[in-house]
Amino acid sequence: MLTDKNTVIDELKKKVEHLITQYITSLERNRALQDENKVVRAKLEEVKHENRELKDKIKTLKAAKGFSEGEYSADAKNKINRLVREIDKCIALLNN
Numbered sequence: 066m067l068t069d070k071n072t073v074i075d076e077l078k079k080k081v082e083h084l085i086t087q088y089i090t091s092l093e094r095n096r097a098l099q100d101e102n103k104v105v106r107a108k109l110e111e112v113k114h115e116n117r118e119l120k121d122k123i124k125t126l127k128a129a130k131g132f133s134e135g136e137y138s139a140d141a142k143n144k145i146n147r148l149v150r151e152i153d154k155c156i157a158l159l160n161n
Contacts, residue, residue, distance in 0.1 A: 127140060127141075128140065128141045128144055129141075
């Protein structure tokens with residue numbers, strides 16, 4: 066009877082040690098994944114920033130091309146008109 070209890074206790078100890086080992090491994094894996102997540106999020110922000118810059122360059126190139134070719138001339142004129150209206154509003158505010 067005492068031997069059965071000792072056997073059960075030994076098995077229980079082994080299982081608890083195994084669970085502790087798995088828990089520690091899970092914590093380490095979690096930390097590693099959190100670090101990786103931070104790196105990936107930083108890279109994502111960098112790519113988003115680069116994407117915005119490239120979109121701005123495309124708009125600028127389309128506007129510049131609009132002055133030389135007819136395809137984008139309406140877009141270029143609209144952009145210039147918008148800028149002129151904004152400038153006029155600024156001048157009006159300064160005059161008040």
